[in-house]
Amino acid sequence: MSSYHFNDIEAKWQANWAKNNTFKAKNPSDSNAELPPSYYVLDMFPYPSGAGLHVGHPLGYIASDVYARYKRHKGFNVLHPMGYDSFGLPAEQYAIQTGQHPAETTKVNIEGGVDKSGKQIEGYRRQLDRIGFSFDWSREVRTSNPEYYKWTQWIFIQLFESWYDEKQDKARPISDLISIFSSEGNTTVQATCDANTESFTAEEWTNLSEAAQQKILLKYRLTYLAETEVNWCPQLGTVLANDEIVNGVSERGGYPVVRKKMKQWSMRITAYAQRLLDGLQTIDWPQPLKDSQTNWIGRSEGASVTFSVKDHDATIDVFTTRPDTIFGVSFMTLAPEHELVGEITSEAQQQAVNEYIEATAKRSERERMADVKTISGVFTGAYAIHPFSGKEIPIWIGDYVLAGYGTGAVMSVPCGDQRDYDFAKHFAIEIPNIFKGVDISEAAFADKENTIITNSDFLNDLSYKEATKKAIEALEAKGHGTGKINYRLRDAVFSRQRYWGEPFPVYYKNGLPQMIALEHLPLTLPEVEKYLPTEDGEPPLGRADVWAWDTKANKVVANTLVDDETVFPLELNTMPGWAGSSCYMFRYMDPNNSDALAATEAMRYWDSVDLYVGGSEHATGHLLYSRFWVKFLYDRGHLLVDEPIKKLINQGMILGESAFVHRVEGEHKLVSAGLANNYNTQPIHADVSLVNTSNELDVAAFKQWRTEFEDAEFITEGEGTFKVSREVEKMSKSKYNVVSPDEICDRYGADTLRMYEMFLGPLEQAKPWNTAGITGVHSFLKKLWKLYHNGANNSFQVTDKPASKDSLKTLHKTIKKVEEDIENFSFNTSVSTFMIAVNELGAQKCNSKEVLQPLLVLISPYAPHIAEELWNKLGHPESIATAQFPVFDEKHLVESSKEYPISFNGKMRFTLELPLDMSKDDIEAAVMAHEKTAHYLEGRSPKKVIVVPGKIVNIVG
């Protein structure tokens, strides 16, 4: 073989790797000998959609693969697995449309084939294989596989069987809590629980019925049933996510959506708020990502204050970060959903309040929050009593107060908070000023630092800090409040009214949830005839005929057998998307274990993920929930670590370059982009595959694709060429700018694709894909190939002759730079470095093995196929994958002289080669003696000459 036949080479080595299990990671149980140190490189696993991969998807996988391969060269036993997050909404939507079982379409999306509607699907696995990843496929997991989701169900049960002890600051078995209740009641225990939990004594507890006890325990369990507000769409009979709602109506169909309470499973993640915050200090994640988790958890310090309500028994609790401004309160605002609203509203205000509540229910939470300008609210007719002054304070409701944050009520201090200020102005409520020497006629004064309190009784003349402390002390003394830390973080709703998700291992006995024991798991998804909600609005599992739990036989039986004695109905909701992805990193450590999530021995060896690569869009979803579950399982002794991921890198998105043809407004004419300015035009997306690298449109093909333009006039420029304009957008099918990795592999090969993706720019940054530029890296690989094929007729030829000094220098500076780059995840600069090295070695006519052999190891993480082929030709029967990484030797880079830049007033004018061991004074003398120096000084005498040996000379004057 004399020229670079990438297609043959790549197919050959991919087959070879698969056959020899080259990338199978060894577990301690696989070998008696001691294993090398472990290194765990993980990618966020993909959701296998029917659209297949585009060139943006593999970016992170290529980066992590380079790193994984590098670590193997460095002697590590590398775990680099891949799997599929295969439960999810698109498969379910597709099932609704086509009637195919989501399990089938998911399988086709992964493994390839033809689906029932005749669509030919390549399959994720084959697409991934073509790129030459070093994944250990023997460890593949699929979240929709029952053997996998058995463990997701198991984790759910563990959460149900646990409570959070705030004294020990960890989760404990629920049995511990039961024994505490029977010996001391619940007054001494400090546990995270529902806000409305009443206190009881040991005696009261023991006298409660079993059902009553279970109800109380549900208020403590880390997963619990609660009434939660959801976006309910009556027409669709289903719950919608925030982003499925546009302008208050459903995206699909445009039906009205209302806020409705629904009994749902929730996760008590709030118990872990502080630890999730603290844990961020211990992990090496990008600061922006840590910031968004910090903001999401939203810790704020302040006080909880209780206001009594005039003429009612009720009290209103508020949380405030400014207890120092308590004397500035001039009204209270409750969220319209606040539970007291119905109770305290006066008869006169009843109608206005009801109308307002109804109007609010129609607006989504996101809408309410996005709309900052509209001020709305209604007076309830009720008054609260100020805890210190005893003044009556009108109670309003307003939708700027959110039911889900804090207590759903605020003490409004208009002089100190802009929203309260705007509200007060709008409704002509008084705005007492409690800040000394501050003008509040135009706006509220929110500056804490420069605050001196006045008109505030015992808080007068105090600073923010002093007043806050004193106010809290006074509140505590009066029993009207206490210092408090509040978190924005809410408990996570865990129920989904969908089919294609993990079933809950739960059945209901007298309306109370019961868990199915581990030995009977997995509880597999039942068959249904349609994937839609039932006519009475129950989730799709409500359509299953065989969906009841027989507690005697311990199996799923027909619904007709339900007798509420031994056979009970099963839960109809399924788990959300993040359930299966929260702990999958541990399953890869020991994926076929049927007794545990993973064996202790395997977990001890692999520890946690050393490097995780994925998008930043998961910052507050997946990455927060995963940390929560891991901390929980750690508390309960099921995991050995309390953080799943040591280091994380976010890869940026690869954007597409959309192509636009310009249509002349109102006419059946299309005009070439260069002439578009002469017309009033409207851009229309053209498929990028119809456009060449010079932006010229294949007009005939375009006409065939968009037949409505078949007889349109095409106004061309130059010699009959019709050009499109380009714009960078997200890569997406709907924008016709998708480039598939398969077409790149066909034309240029996987090694070119891998290198080009790395070459595009810094990993973390978003960058546009431009296929035109790929020829650069492709011809680099051809040059690399040539370096080893300079014999007669371009035959393979590498000699044992010692390399020249220059070639060794090239090699070693490349080793140094590439090693630094990989360690810093600066893959784009490595590719440049390789290009420089190959250009130099080519110019040096280097063909000695001493240099060309280590060079292959350097390149192999990036372009593994060509490296394997040449490695093999060099006479190595074994794979290059575990060859030792070349060791950098400084001695080849030692220089005796330096090309000094000589600058005048900081501007470089010329260079001068001088020995590196020359003294400062001699350098100055040499520079001053140079003829060009006089020229640039133009007769001036220098004020100062700065000489930095080995760096620069700067002449000032």
Add this chain to the structure above:
RNA sequence: GCCUUGGUGGCGGAAUUGGUAGACGCGCUGGAUUCAAAAUCCAGUUCUUUCGAGAGUGUGGGUUCGAUUCCCACCCAAGGUACCA
């Protein structure tokens, strides 16, 4: 609004702690090779220029012998988001 990231040639981007701005690649220009094309190779390519030089890393200031890099203020773009009491 807030948070985050970024702004350098025609384009993607490079510049280790403040020390030769524009590496490397694309594109473009010219040339070689070819019947021709592709491919390959060679040279050039920040802008302005009176060919001496001058300007130049979003804008305006500052620190410094020297700033893409550090500080202050501002502008623009992208992503995220929560009216958070």
